[in-house]
Amino acid sequence: MNGIKTKECSSCRTTFGCGDTPEGSKCWCNDFPPLFVPTTAIDCLCPACFKKSCSDKIDEYISTITPETALDNKAALLPKSTHLIEGIDYYLENGNYVFKAFFHLKRGSCCGNGCRHCPYK
Known part of the structure; x- marks a missing residue:
């Protein structure tokens, strides 16, 4: 240490x-x-x-994802974490959490709730 x-x-x-x-x-x-x-x-x-550099790199990756490739994406292989980062996993809108595509990709599948940024549509 x-x-x-x-x-x-x-x-x-x-x-x-x-x-x-x-x-x-x-x-x-x-x-x-x-x-x-x-x-x-x-x-x-x-x-x-x-944070900005991570966000830029994630946005660049997200732009390559299609609904056909979303189920077999690299983000789903990342270590699981309970720590969510504003601007990377979600943003706030009128006091509500809006999950970004990266959050959904890390989960690895669609939850079926009709999320705004769902990459699995």
Whole structure:
């Protein structure tokens, strides 16, 4: 365990804490889906830039999904998590959670509720 380090975002130059805590809590970035190969990353990004980068990468992937390919998608193979991330898994509309296509793809099948962003239509 290395502890938290102060880093500078390679995108916006904001300083932020990066790493696991001495008490055993994992770094905040572990809440995000594992989308990046460490060898292709420039360096750590701050939480805001990392979230945007993840969202952009997910949107790029979603644009390739059709109802025919949705059932056999890579997102369904990601480790399951109970932690939902606003802007990636859902957004709020009039106080209601609206689940995005990525949330549905991670589940791996249609729930049958007629969700707005269901990729399995």
